[in-house]
Amino acid sequence: MTTLAAAMGRFAEQAGLQQLEGVVETRLPGVRFFRASRSTPRQPLTYQSGILIMGQGNKIIHLGEQQVAYGPGSYLVVGVPLPLECEAQCSAEVPILGLSVAVDLQRLHEQVARLYPPQAPMAPCRAIECGLSSARLPTDLDSACQRLLTALASPVEAAILGPGLLEEILFRVLTGEQGHVLLELARHDGHYARIARVLGRIHREYAEPLTVESLAGEAHMSVSTFHRAFRQVTRVSPLQYMKQIRLNRARELIQREGRGIAEAAALVGYNSPSQFSREYKRHFACNPRGDQAA
Incomplete structure (x- = not known):
């Protein structure tokens, strides 16, 4: 069975990104691939909002007094852009490999409307900070991410299959452990x-x-x-x-x-x-x- 790390490594090879140090846009708007082979100490930076999926390597985020670690086979949802501090743990042999998927608000509102029609009220409101925590990738979300990586390697597949795969990833996250963050984004007056x-x-x-x-x-x-x-x-x-x-x-x-x-x-x-x-x-x-x- 192919692992997410292997799928990301194969994508990097197919896209000629084996030497990438940083972030690059992919063929799909809003989807970025990131790679790093050098560990970095704790330093300030800004995390853009989106779904962050880690295939390989480890990162530790410091947000105020909160500390969040995430590594291979985990993901986190950043509902809003956050200035924070981050440290990365990797090597040339085991580089960090990951995907960042922006949340399209129109798609989000459409999915929330289907999941919670007027006769089925939304889940109760959570604390407005929504927290920042990592979660293990469930099998269905892992599968969708691997299929997205395969599609990204081909211009035709990215154009035809990509939008549907992004819809699936959004749905899997929205209905998963981190879905409350996206639900709060969808509450217009919250x-x-x-x-x-x-x-x-x-x-x-x-x-x-x-x-x-x-x-x-x-x-x-x-x-x-x-x-x-x-x-x-x-x-x-x-x-x-x-x-x-x-x-x-x-x-x-x-x-x-x-x-x-x-x-x-x-x-x-x-x-x-x-x-x-x-x-x-x-x-x-x-x-x-x-x-x-x-």
Whole structure:
């Protein structure tokens, strides 16, 4: 019987990704493949929302006081983009191999409407933070992921079979152990879904001078209620969240795109390069010049 790790290894070989260090888009929009062969210490980064499926290797996520480990044959559902800290454990012989599947909100609402028609109310609302935990891949979800990997290797199969396989994966997750996170996203007027929409705006407009008052208004909450709900979902305040998103994006601009420090600072919304350098060093425990040279 083929394992998920073997299926991911075969996909990497077929797609010429045996030397990949990082994340790459696949033939299907919203589906990304990630690979890493070098362990990394605990460091800040941003996890985008979606379904994360691990085939090989191990990661440990730190979100506030919470610590979540996930490894081969496990998955987790990240309902909203989260700035957190992560450490990776792998090697050249046993690299990390995984898939990231974005959640299409239109598909999600359609499936929830079928599962919970008006005469069949949705499951009771969970705590709005929904938590962040890993779960073992059930057999049906593992099978769907392996079939998706096979389809991704062929342009024709990806185009014809891919959308149906994504529908199946969404359904398996929605009706599984982590399904409550997706259900809360589908509750239009729930606090979790409102905060999720605000976070979407922050990620689109992180370089703009956003105010807590305007974000609270968009969520249709008072400022105090918004603060409380925001912290329950993200574990940090709105201002801390925006700062972390800007700094994490700046590091990507410096390390991956080779942007200069002043340019990166301006692109993420900093008017003062000196303030940017101070906050960058406090967040990453190194100054931006060191990352620029790395």
